[in-house]
Amino acid sequence: MIRFVLNGRETALDLDPDMPLLWALRDHAGLTGTKFGCGIAQCGACTVHLDGMPIRACVTPLAAVEGAAITTIEGVEGxxxxxxxxxxxxxxxxxxxxxxxxxxxxxxxxxxxxxxxxxxxxxxxxxxxxxxxxxxxxxxxxxxxxxxxxx
Structure with missing residues:
Protein backbone atom coordinates (compact mmCIF):
# COMPACT_ATOMS: atom_id res chain seq x y z
CA MET A 1 0.00 0.00 0.00
CA ILE A 2 1.45 3.35 -1.06
CA ARG A 3 0.13 6.29 0.97
CA PHE A 4 0.41 9.90 -0.16
CA VAL A 5 -1.60 13.10 -0.44
CA LEU A 6 -3.19 13.51 -3.86
CA ASN A 7 -4.63 16.93 -4.65
CA GLY A 8 -5.05 17.63 -0.94
CA ARG A 9 -6.62 14.29 -0.03
CA GLU A 10 -5.05 11.39 1.81
CA THR A 11 -4.74 8.55 -0.68
CA ALA A 12 -3.70 4.92 -0.45
CA LEU A 13 -3.19 2.78 -3.53
CA ASP A 14 -2.54 -0.94 -3.36
CA LEU A 15 -0.52 -1.19 -6.56
CA ASP A 16 2.87 -2.39 -7.72
CA PRO A 17 5.39 0.06 -6.19
CA ASP A 18 7.28 0.06 -9.50
CA MET A 19 4.24 1.22 -11.48
CA PRO A 20 4.85 4.65 -12.99
CA LEU A 21 2.94 7.34 -11.12
CA LEU A 22 1.35 8.39 -14.41
CA TRP A 23 -0.55 5.13 -14.74
CA ALA A 24 -1.56 5.12 -11.08
CA LEU A 25 -3.01 8.61 -11.56
CA ARG A 26 -4.76 7.92 -14.86
CA ASP A 27 -5.88 4.31 -14.53
CA HIS A 28 -6.46 3.95 -10.80
CA ALA A 29 -7.17 7.44 -9.44
CA GLY A 30 -9.20 8.48 -12.49
CA LEU A 31 -7.22 11.70 -13.04
CA THR A 32 -6.75 11.82 -16.79
CA GLY A 33 -5.59 15.44 -17.09
CA THR A 34 -1.97 14.30 -16.81
CA LYS A 35 -1.06 13.03 -20.26
CA PHE A 36 1.16 10.28 -21.61
CA GLY A 37 3.51 11.61 -24.23
CA CYS A 38 6.78 9.76 -24.57
CA GLY A 39 7.23 7.51 -21.54
CA ILE A 40 10.90 8.52 -21.15
CA ALA A 41 10.66 11.95 -19.45
CA GLN A 42 11.52 13.87 -22.62
CA CYS A 43 8.29 15.69 -23.55
CA GLY A 44 6.83 17.04 -20.29
CA ALA A 45 3.19 16.08 -20.97
CA CYS A 46 3.10 14.06 -17.74
CA THR A 47 4.39 16.82 -15.44
CA VAL A 48 2.88 16.91 -11.95
CA HIS A 49 4.10 18.44 -8.70
CA LEU A 50 5.78 16.35 -6.00
CA ASP A 51 5.86 18.45 -2.84
CA GLY A 52 5.58 21.52 -5.07
CA MET A 53 8.36 20.59 -7.49
CA PRO A 54 7.67 19.55 -11.09
CA ILE A 55 8.42 15.92 -11.91
CA ARG A 56 7.76 13.61 -14.83
CA ALA A 57 5.13 11.10 -13.74
CA CYS A 58 5.93 8.67 -16.56
CA VAL A 59 9.27 7.72 -15.01
CA THR A 60 8.50 8.21 -11.32
CA PRO A 61 7.72 4.92 -9.61
CA LEU A 62 4.71 4.98 -7.32
CA ALA A 63 6.96 3.98 -4.40
CA ALA A 64 8.81 7.31 -4.75
CA VAL A 65 5.73 9.28 -3.70
CA GLU A 66 5.19 7.47 -0.39
CA GLY A 67 4.37 10.13 2.22
CA ALA A 68 4.61 12.98 -0.30
CA ALA A 69 2.10 15.42 -1.71
CA ILE A 70 1.22 15.04 -5.40
CA THR A 71 -0.66 17.76 -7.24
CA THR A 72 -2.06 17.19 -10.71
CA ILE A 73 -3.60 19.65 -13.14
CA GLU A 74 -6.99 18.80 -11.63
CA GLY A 75 -5.86 19.86 -8.15
CA VAL A 76 -3.61 22.86 -8.72
CA GLU A 77 -5.07 26.03 -7.24
CA GLY A 78 -4.21 29.38 -5.72
Whole structure:
Protein backbone atom coordinates (compact mmCIF):
# COMPACT_ATOMS: atom_id res chain seq x y z
CA MET A 1 0.00 0.00 0.00
CA ILE A 2 1.45 3.35 -1.06
CA ARG A 3 0.13 6.29 0.97
CA PHE A 4 0.41 9.90 -0.16
CA VAL A 5 -1.60 13.10 -0.44
CA LEU A 6 -3.19 13.51 -3.86
CA ASN A 7 -4.63 16.93 -4.65
CA GLY A 8 -5.05 17.63 -0.94
CA ARG A 9 -6.62 14.29 -0.03
CA GLU A 10 -5.05 11.39 1.81
CA THR A 11 -4.74 8.55 -0.68
CA ALA A 12 -3.70 4.92 -0.45
CA LEU A 13 -3.19 2.78 -3.53
CA ASP A 14 -2.54 -0.94 -3.36
CA LEU A 15 -0.52 -1.19 -6.56
CA ASP A 16 2.87 -2.39 -7.72
CA PRO A 17 5.39 0.06 -6.19
CA ASP A 18 7.28 0.06 -9.50
CA MET A 19 4.24 1.22 -11.48
CA PRO A 20 4.85 4.65 -12.99
CA LEU A 21 2.94 7.34 -11.12
CA LEU A 22 1.35 8.39 -14.41
CA TRP A 23 -0.55 5.13 -14.74
CA ALA A 24 -1.56 5.12 -11.08
CA LEU A 25 -3.01 8.61 -11.56
CA ARG A 26 -4.76 7.92 -14.86
CA ASP A 27 -5.88 4.31 -14.53
CA HIS A 28 -6.46 3.95 -10.80
CA ALA A 29 -7.17 7.44 -9.44
CA GLY A 30 -9.20 8.48 -12.49
CA LEU A 31 -7.22 11.70 -13.04
CA THR A 32 -6.75 11.82 -16.79
CA GLY A 33 -5.59 15.44 -17.09
CA THR A 34 -1.97 14.30 -16.81
CA LYS A 35 -1.06 13.03 -20.26
CA PHE A 36 1.16 10.28 -21.61
CA GLY A 37 3.51 11.61 -24.23
CA CYS A 38 6.78 9.76 -24.57
CA GLY A 39 7.23 7.51 -21.54
CA ILE A 40 10.90 8.52 -21.15
CA ALA A 41 10.66 11.95 -19.45
CA GLN A 42 11.52 13.87 -22.62
CA CYS A 43 8.29 15.69 -23.55
CA GLY A 44 6.83 17.04 -20.29
CA ALA A 45 3.19 16.08 -20.97
CA CYS A 46 3.10 14.06 -17.74
CA THR A 47 4.39 16.82 -15.44
CA VAL A 48 2.88 16.91 -11.95
CA HIS A 49 4.10 18.44 -8.70
CA LEU A 50 5.78 16.35 -6.00
CA ASP A 51 5.86 18.45 -2.84
CA GLY A 52 5.58 21.52 -5.07
CA MET A 53 8.36 20.59 -7.49
CA PRO A 54 7.67 19.55 -11.09
CA ILE A 55 8.42 15.92 -11.91
CA ARG A 56 7.76 13.61 -14.83
CA ALA A 57 5.13 11.10 -13.74
CA CYS A 58 5.93 8.67 -16.56
CA VAL A 59 9.27 7.72 -15.01
CA THR A 60 8.50 8.21 -11.32
CA PRO A 61 7.72 4.92 -9.61
CA LEU A 62 4.71 4.98 -7.32
CA ALA A 63 6.96 3.98 -4.40
CA ALA A 64 8.81 7.31 -4.75
CA VAL A 65 5.73 9.28 -3.70
CA GLU A 66 5.19 7.47 -0.39
CA GLY A 67 4.37 10.13 2.22
CA ALA A 68 4.61 12.98 -0.30
CA ALA A 69 2.10 15.42 -1.71
CA ILE A 70 1.22 15.04 -5.40
CA THR A 71 -0.66 17.76 -7.24
CA THR A 72 -2.06 17.19 -10.71
CA ILE A 73 -3.60 19.65 -13.14
CA GLU A 74 -6.99 18.80 -11.63
CA GLY A 75 -5.86 19.86 -8.15
CA VAL A 76 -3.61 22.86 -8.72
CA GLU A 77 -5.07 26.03 -7.24
CA GLY A 78 -4.21 29.38 -5.72
CA UNK A 79 -3.18 32.81 -7.01
CA UNK A 80 -0.31 31.57 -9.18
CA UNK A 81 -2.46 28.91 -10.84
CA UNK A 82 -5.23 31.44 -11.44
CA UNK A 83 -2.79 33.97 -12.94
CA UNK A 84 -1.32 31.33 -15.25
CA UNK A 85 -4.75 30.08 -16.37
CA UNK A 86 -5.92 33.66 -17.03
CA UNK A 87 -2.81 34.46 -19.07
CA UNK A 88 -3.14 31.22 -21.04
CA UNK A 89 -6.73 32.11 -21.91
CA UNK A 90 -6.12 35.77 -22.69
CA UNK A 91 -3.14 35.05 -24.94
CA UNK A 92 -4.91 32.09 -26.59
CA UNK A 93 -1.97 29.78 -25.91
CA UNK A 94 -3.67 26.46 -26.54
CA UNK A 95 -3.85 25.00 -29.99
CA UNK A 96 -4.43 21.21 -29.85
CA UNK A 97 -4.00 21.28 -26.06
CA UNK A 98 -2.42 17.86 -25.55
CA UNK A 99 0.76 19.18 -23.89
CA UNK A 100 -0.90 21.97 -21.99
CA UNK A 101 -1.41 20.29 -18.60
CA UNK A 102 2.34 19.67 -18.41
CA UNK A 103 3.13 23.17 -19.68
CA UNK A 104 0.80 24.72 -17.09
CA UNK A 105 2.25 22.64 -14.25
CA UNK A 106 5.79 23.68 -15.20
CA UNK A 107 4.80 27.36 -15.45
CA UNK A 108 3.02 27.27 -12.09
CA UNK A 109 6.04 25.66 -10.43
CA UNK A 110 8.34 28.29 -11.95
CA UNK A 111 6.21 31.25 -10.84
CA UNK A 112 5.68 29.78 -7.39
CA UNK A 113 9.44 29.57 -6.91
CA UNK A 114 10.31 32.75 -8.81
CA UNK A 115 7.45 35.21 -9.36
CA UNK A 116 9.64 37.50 -11.50
CA UNK A 117 11.53 35.24 -13.91
CA UNK A 118 13.54 36.69 -16.75
CA UNK A 119 13.46 35.34 -20.28
CA UNK A 120 16.40 32.99 -19.64
CA UNK A 121 14.77 31.59 -16.51
CA UNK A 122 11.50 30.99 -18.35
CA UNK A 123 13.40 29.29 -21.17
CA UNK A 124 15.25 27.04 -18.69
CA UNK A 125 12.10 26.11 -16.77
CA UNK A 126 10.24 25.18 -19.93
CA UNK A 127 13.11 23.30 -21.57
CA UNK A 128 12.09 19.77 -22.43
CA UNK A 129 8.39 20.59 -22.65
CA UNK A 130 7.45 19.75 -26.20
CA UNK A 131 4.51 21.35 -27.97
CA UNK A 132 3.77 19.61 -31.23
CA UNK A 133 1.80 22.67 -32.37
CA UNK A 134 4.75 25.00 -31.77
CA UNK A 135 3.06 27.49 -29.44
CA UNK A 136 6.33 28.17 -27.62
CA UNK A 137 6.24 31.95 -28.10
CA UNK A 138 2.69 32.17 -26.75
CA UNK A 139 3.64 29.94 -23.80
CA UNK A 140 6.60 32.17 -22.90
CA UNK A 141 4.51 35.31 -23.34
CA UNK A 142 1.78 33.88 -21.11
CA UNK A 143 4.30 33.11 -18.37
CA UNK A 144 5.51 36.72 -18.53
CA UNK A 145 1.91 37.95 -18.46
CA UNK A 146 1.10 35.73 -15.47
CA UNK A 147 4.16 37.10 -13.63
CA UNK A 148 2.92 40.64 -14.29
CA UNK A 149 -0.54 39.69 -12.99
CA UNK A 150 1.03 38.49 -9.77
CA UNK A 151 2.33 42.03 -9.31
Missing amino acids: PVAEAVRAAWTELDVVQCGYCQSGQLMAAIALLTENPRPGAAEIEAAMEGHICRCGTYQRIKAAIGDAAARLG
